[in-house]
Amino acid sequence: MCEIKIEHLTRNYGGGKGVFNLSFDVKHGEVFGFLGPNGAGKTTTIRHLMGFIKAQEGSCTINDLDCWKDSEKIQLKLGYIPGEISYFDDMSGTEFLKFTANYRKIHHNLQKDLLERFEFDPKIKIKKMSKGMKQKLGIVAAFMHNPDIFIFDEPTSGLDPLMQNRFIDLVIEEKKNGKTILMSSHIFEEVEKTCDRIGIIRQGKMAAIDSAAALKERHVRHYNVKLENETLAESFAKDFNGISNGLNVTVSARQSLEEIFMNYYGDDRK
Amino acid sequence: MINLTLYKREFKRSIKILIIFAAIITMYVSIIISMYDPELMKTLDDFVKAMPQLMSAVGMKANTTSLLGFMVSYLYGFILLIFPMIFCILRGNGLIAKYTENGAIVSLIAAPVKRRTVACTQIAVLVSGITILNLYTTILELVCAAVNFPGALDISKLLIINLGLFCLHLFIGSICFIFSCFFSDTKYSIGFGAGIPAFMYILQMLANAGGRAENAKYFTFFTLFNPDNIISSSNNSYINIFILLVSAIALYISSITIFCRKDLYI
Structure with missing residues (x-):
């Protein structure tokens, strides 16, 4: 069963911006990574799903409910982290x-649990919060009503690596609980740890949808390096995040998102 | 129909402005009513006779014999028009456009609450503020008149005048609110929401100045609220109040529709 379904969605902002004839779906209990560079149309797609804007053509549905017409019914069981947290800044987090x-x-x-998990004290005014603090506030607000479906727009931006990992753990937990998650990002590492499938969007069009494993397979290269002695091999493995086996060390190199895009499109950006 | 949590928050934000404006109105109303004094009035009338155009531009006319006529001349031409109008502009803009511009509206829309409910709640906040301001003014006028000049005030006429004033402010509020819903930038929302009522008020001042400029009265909605006509029980004045009320309701309903259909880039 598909929980989130986008069919032939078109929204033309002019000048090649927007989304064009976009179709994909996210199945029940699946974590879907929505990957693309800035301005590719990730946020535009999410705005349609959230019922903020109306589709020019095509349709978006969540649980067979229309994202524009039945937005408030969908929202009941939906958790959303906006790309930019801009809540009422006259209020404190609490x-x-x-x-x-x-x-x-x-x-x-579930607020209390979440605040502890992210070591977040929301007492200060939102106006005075740093980007990371606002992000934590956004995460707590998105999870506290225990939704079944999540939509995240670049959820870890502003978080330090420790908190990023806590967030990823939280996502993995929710996945085990059978939640459906759509997560946009421009960082490959973030989505590959959590997502079952990854869709790559560029210039408003879906370039590729593939399982995370397949994408990883295709874009990660492994190298075997033989070093002079074991001490050297161990420190080499440590420095380059490899696996040492006697004198041999296996290191993996991941292509950057940019390279992956080029892989799909050829380099027509220049 | 409305969301009580949102209503409480927004109403709290109205209170500060309401207190300031209530204080200003208290000062003017109490001072002006206490100034009602045949001797002093003669001086004021002389003043009006000396510079009729300037004085009538701000709604002050000669020969205001009754206490109510005196109040209409010195309160209903400027103070009781302008301050509630500023309240409408500030709150009308702050209730929707400000949140659309700074993105805070996301926490209202990304929730199991209909857009219609959000818009209705904000209208309720605006209308409550206008109601409180008008109700307070009325009570204040009754008390001041009763204390200073017992029995001198034509209470039923005053109530009708204030009902008209209330409808006028509902209408001004609806203008501010519809632009607040229509525009996502506060500069346009304020520009139109404040600009149109202010321009209309200037036309009203021109029309009051008389002469050929009097024709300006056909281009301003302030003409629809004419307390002098209410005192002289002119039939038209009741119809005019009704027109203001109906227009206000129509604009509020249109605002809700605009907000429900609007694309929010948040």
Whole structure:
């Protein structure tokens, strides 16, 4: 069963910007990575799914409900982290979370757990928060009503590596709980750790949809290096994140997202 | 129909402005009513006679004999028009356009709450503010008149005048609100939401100045609220109040439709 379904979605902003005849779906219990460079149309697609903007052509549905017409029904079980957190900046984080809980009429609130997990003290004014703090606030607000479907727009931007990992752990946990997740990103590493399938979007068109494993297979190269002695081999393995086996060390090199794009398109950007 | 949590938050944000404007209105209303004094009025009338155009431009006319007529001349031409109007402009813009511009509206829309409910709630906040301001003005006028000049005030006429004033402000509020829904930039929302009522008020001032400029009255909605006509029980004045009320309702309904259909780039 497909939980999130996008069919022939078109939104033309002019000048080659927008999304064009975009189709893909996310199945129940699947984590879908939505990968693309800035301005590729990730956020535009997400805005359609969230019911912020109306499709010019094509349709978006979540659980067979139209994303524009039945937005408020979908939102009941949906958690969303916006690409840019800009909540009421006159409120403190605590006030905002309380406001959101009342506004959404949340009965079972997971807020306390989430605050502990991200070591986040929301007492200060949102206006004074750093990017990372706002991001944590966004994460707590998106998870606290225990939704079934998640939509994340570059969810780890602004987080330090430790918190990024905590977020990834949280996503993996939710996946085990059978949640459906759509996550946009421009960082390959972030999605490859969590996603079952990855869609690559560029200039508003879906370039490729593949399983994360296949993409990884195709874009990761392994090298066997033989070193002079074992001490050297071990420190080499440590420095280059490889696996040492006696004198032999296996290191992997991952292509950057840019290279992956070139792989799919040829280099027509220049 | 409305979301109580949002209503409470927004109403709280109105309170500060309401208190400031209530204080200004208190000052003017109490001072002006206490100034009602045949002796002093003669001086003021002389003033009006000396510079009729300038004085009538701000709604002050000669021969204001009754207390109510006096109040209409010195309160309903400027103070009680302008301050609630500024309230409408500030709140009308702050309720939708400001949040659309800074993106804060995302937390209202990305929730199991209909857009219609969000718009209705914000209208309720605006209308409550206008109601409170008008109600407070009315009570204040009644109290000041009762304390200073017991029995001198034609209460039923005053109530009708204030009902008209209320409808006028509902209408001004609806203008501010519809632009707040229509534009995603506060500069346009404020530009039109404040610009149109302010321009209309200037036309009203021109029309008041008389002469050929009087024709300006056909181009401003302030003409629809004419307390002098209410005092003289002119039939048209009731129809005019009704027109203001109906237009306000129509604009609020259109605002809701605009907001529900709007693309939000948040």
